[in-house]
Amino acid sequence: MSEASISIEYAMEKASGPHFSGFRTPTATSVSSTTFSDANVPREPFVIGVSGGTASGKTTVCDMIIQQLHDHRVVLVNQDSFYRGLNSEELKRVHEYNFDHPDAFDTEQLLECIKKLKIGHSVQVPVYDFKLHRRSSDSFRQVNASDVIILEGILVFHDQRVRNLMNMKIFVDADADVRLARRIRRDTVERGRDVNSVLEQYAKFVKPAFDDFVLPSKKYADVIIPRGGDNHVAIDLIVQHIRTKLGQHDLCKIYPNVYVIQSTFQIRGMHTLIRDRDISKHDFVFYSDRLIRLVVEHGLGHLPFTEKQVVTPTATVYTGVDFCKKLCGVSIVRR
Numbered sequence: 167m168s169e170a171s172i173s174i175e176y177a178m179e180k181a182s183g184p185h186f187s188g189f190r191t192p193t194a195t196s197v198s199s200t201t202f203s204d205a206n207v208p209r210e211p212f213v214i215g216v217s218g219g220t221a222s223g224k225t226t227v228c229d230m231i232i233q234q235l236h237d238h239r240v241v242l243v244n245q246d247s248f249y250r251g252l253n254s255e256e257l258k259r260v261h262e263y264n265f266d267h268p269d270a271f272d273t274e275q276l277l278e279c280i281k282k283l284k285i286g287h288s289v290q291v292p293v294y295d296f297k298l299h300r301r302s303s304d305s306f307r308q309v310n311a312s313d314v315i316i317l318e319g320i321l322v323f324h325d326q327r328v329r330n331l332m333n334m335k336i337f338v339d340a341d342a343d344v345r346l347a348r349r350i351r352r353d354t355v356e357r358g359r360d361v362n363s364v365l366e367q368y369a370k371f372v373k374p375a376f377d378d379f380v381l382p383s384k385k386y387a388d389v390i391i392p393r394g395g396d397n398h399v400a401i402d403l404i405v406q407h408i409r410t411k412l413g414q415h416d417l418c419k420i421y422p423n424v425y426v427i428q429s430t431f432q433i434r435g436m437h438t439l440i441r442d443r444d445i446s447k448h449d450f451v452f453y454s455d456r457l458i459r460l461v462v463e464h465g466l467g468h469l470p471f472t473e474k475q476v477v478t479p480t481a482t483v484y485t486g487v488d489f490c491k492k493l494c495g496v497s498i499v500r501r
């Protein structure tokens with residue numbers, strides 16, 4: 167990215183210099199006849215994986231990222247939604263079921279769902295009931311195409327195929343005792359469990375599976391967030407990174423004083439001409455000059471003006487504006 171400041175004098179001189187109007191007909195050899203497609207080519211969504219032990223604060227961190235990216239389309243997909251429902255035999259012996267083993271999830275269905283979202287399709291995500299240990303048979307959550315997809319769950323880094331779909335991998339860290347305390351509170355309040363069953367399940371399945379599957383997958387993380395949702399600095403940095411990855415137009419959302427010149431077919435046509443190695447020197451100078459002029463004129467529109475009244479030849483008063491002759495500048499950023 168190069169940046170150049172233009173002086174007012176230069177800008178004024180360019181703006182009032184020779185006026186090239188219109189888009190000159192290109193010479194026969196200088197431009198191909200390919201039809202231009204829409205300038206807003208849809209981008210592939212940015213996929214973020216968020217892993218970590220149970221009750222480490224994954225959902226909390228995801229909610230904070232979503233809140234900060236409120237000006238983007240962000241969707242959250244929970245790996246929990248892809249828990250396999252238990253059959254009646256398994257339900258009878260639910261205390262022997264290991265919900266923390268990778269086989270407890272329908273990973274093929276999860277993969278298909280993320281692949282569809284990545285190519286811009288909407289999907290129907292199952293709704294899982296932690297009290298009944300099964301999916302709702304008649305309701306789904308519709309998840310639409312988005313700029314950012316967040317996939318959250320204890321084992322989202324376990325399967326290489328799922329990892330490969332991610333552009334960024336975050337591991338949320340919290341001490342084991344903190345997680346257990348949160349889990350007891352959450353499972354007794356929200357998931358209809360009693361303290362004994364939570365402790366029993368934790369010792370029998372949750373902790374061993376954390377050591378065998380969750381912790382070993384931490385090495386795949388690009389970013390580790392200690393203290394989960396309490397770590398505002400880490401979350402701010404992550405959000406900044408995502409915004410950068412989302413591209414140029416989002417600069418305007420970060421910096422209120424950045425204006426992007428909207429691309430039009432005319433502008434793209436001129437960019438195409440000046441990039442064509444067969445363009446004549448005369449046409450290169452002509453179209454480059456015209457492009458620079460558009461940028462300068464756009465920049466001039468952001469200089470400070472004050473109201474000014476003038477009397478017209480018919481003796482009426484016209485209220486217009488006059489350039490404030492203050493020392494100022496407009497930076498032009500080229501991508």
Ligand SMILES: Nc1ncnc2c1ncn2[C@@H]1O[C@H](COP(=O)(O)OP(=O)(O)O)[C@@H](O)[C@H]1O
Pocket residue numbers: 218219220221222223224225226227348349352393394395396
């Ligand atoms: N930083 C925190 N301080 C206090 N409680 C928290 C914090 N982060 C999460 N919790 C609580 O702990 C429980 C689990 O958090 P959650 O974000 O759902 O974790 P996970 O998605 O990793 O299971 C929730 O009840 C939540 O309100």
Ligand SMILES: Nc1ccn([C@@H]2O[C@H](COP(=O)(O)O)[C@@H](O)[C@H]2O)c(=O)n1
Pocket residue numbers: 219220221224246249265266295296297298299300319320372
């Ligand atoms: N029927 C179920 C399904 C899952 N669990 C537990 O949920 C934990 C994962 O969810 P987090 O929100 O904590 O990441 C996992 O440790 C399972 O033990 C359950 O108890 N019952």
